[in-house]
Amino acid sequence: MSLLHRIEHPDDALNWHGDMPTEGRYTAGIAGERFFREIKEKGQFLATVCLDCDITYMPPRLYCEECFSHLDEWVEVGSWGHVHTFTVVHRDLDNEPLSEPRILAFVTLDDADGGLVHYLDEIEPEDVYLGMRVEAVFRAEDERQGSISDIEYFRPV
Amino acid sequence: MRHPSEVDCAAATEIMREVAVIGVGQTAVGEHWGISLRHLALEAVQAAMADAGVVRADALYVGNMLSGELEGQEHLGALVADFAGLRGIEAFKIEAACGSGAAAVRMGYVAVAGELADIVVVVGVEKMTDTLGPDTTAALAMAADADYEAAHGASFVTLNALLMRRYMHQYGYAHQDFAPFAVNAHQNALNNPYAMFRFPVSCEKFSRARMISEPINLLDSSPICDGAAAVVLAPLCEARDPSMTTVRVAASAVGTDTLAVHDRKDPLVLAGAELSSQRAYEGAGVRPADIDLFELHDAFTIMAALSLEAAGFADRGRGLALALDGEIGINGRIPVTTMGGLKARGHPVGATGVYQIVEVVQQLRGLAGENQVPNARIGMAQNIGGSGATVITHILEQS
Ligand SMILES: [Zn+2]
Secondary structure, three states: OOOOOOOHHHHHHHHOOOOOOOOOOOOHHHHHHHHHHHHHOOOOOEEEEEEEEOEOOOOOOEEEOOOOOOOOOOEEEEEEEEEEEEEEEEEEEEEEEEEEEEEEEEEEEEEOOOOEEEEEEOHHHHOOOOOEEEEEEOOHHHHOOOOOHEEEEEEEO | OOOOOOOOOHHHHHHHEEEEEEOOOEEEEEEOOOOOHHHHHHOOOOHHHHHHHHOOOOEEEEEEHHHHHHHOOOHHHHHHHHHOOOOOOOEEEEEOOEEHHHHHHHHHHHHHHHOOOOOOOEEEOOOOOOOOOHHHHHHHHHHHHHHHOOOOOHHHHHHHHHHHHHHHHOOOOOHHHHHHHHHHHHHHHHHOOOOOOOOOOOHHHHHHOOOOOOEHHHHHEEEOOOEEEEEEEEHHOOOOOOOOOEEEEEEEEEEOOOHHHOOOOOOOOOOOOOHHHHHHHHHHHOOOOHHHHHEOOOOHHHHHHHHHHHHHOOOOOOOOHHHHHHOOOOOOOEEOOOOHHHHHHHHHHHHHHHHHHHHHHHOOOOHHHHHHHOOOEEEEEEEEEEOEEEEEEEEEOOO
């Protein structure tokens, strides 16, 4: 229906078939966005630091949970650490056996007070042990989406 | 402006009313494919109101976690009030993940204690089996940190498995050492007509169960299921039914912790549960040794061990030893999951916290049948949301 088309019946003006394109954008908050953008663009971790309390927040936070001061000290932290604990997942969400078990680990980072729960790969489940040194493997630059999944997994150093 | 700590709290406590649980009701826990969410809630509400001998209420609080995601239905307050014949009263839903049920009880307590309502009905209801397993598990994972934990596939099974492995490593336990929690829960469920799993489990069966996420196997875990439970709260001064033991809410307390497990200084310490328990003990003026039974949140066996420690019944690393020493049975030092717990009664998430209160009331009234804890006078219920991020504790006492 063009603008010059003459409307002869009210229904003509009320019917429109087609798709309306819309876009939405999800953000993980100010600190979270900066953390994920750094991973996406540079393949490295950022943390915030409270110098007074000597705490390095990774994933970063905007406020110190001890002294409540605003944190604007951002530092790069190494993407390596050690396995604090791990699990070998045998079943998928539908309780069906996985073709290959997957390892999930809680990795505490060397340069920060905190860690991440993520996959562990390039190792057999029976060879994993608590305290094992690991590093993050990032996805190829053009595959990164700006989320926690831009880390493909951790692997033994 | 006065700082909150300068406010005279003593004056504030004086105006708080004592609160009693005057009625309880529950539906069987299971897979209720033939019953809708509103009908489940209605059954529990009617049973509790009949038990209390009331036909009206001032407010209705509905504990529920997943109705929007799994049933496409939110706005449960008005819905349940409408279908339970309570149309017109104050009503809304309260959500705190798996702690939603006790959170709703907490709000009911606040309303009655603060003289905002005289009779409050609290119902916890959850329907989890109308959807396929992956959808239900993914919905449950919404209680974890969406950006950092759940986005790449960590679920509550895997998060608890991480804690369990660390616990075994740090304190030197084997997987089979966790068996007493499952064995005890299933044993107690045998005598609970409302329980989902009414069959015994042996240590051997526990050890041989299907592995899900090492070291957690099927018998470490509570089931996905449907159910509803309800309580009626009223001022203690108006709750003297001569035919029944009166049960007073001695304390109602909440504690919180980081949402994500990776943000905790020591993941094996449930700091939120410690806070919640301490606040409850202070509120009731009791110590752990005074508690005659403890309905704890055994979503996984590791949670049972960590809860016992956080609530002060065992030192760190000794919660499991308490179970191994045979102290968690009906005649033990601290009986837990006396009607089957989350493991065997079942864990319809948003309803669980209310089931726990119902069961403590049964014990304190001396109506727990075969599972009656001898001389039970003070009982505690603790409901946990997420991996310990929200913890609601209630202490109930014979009055
Ligand atoms: Zn600080």
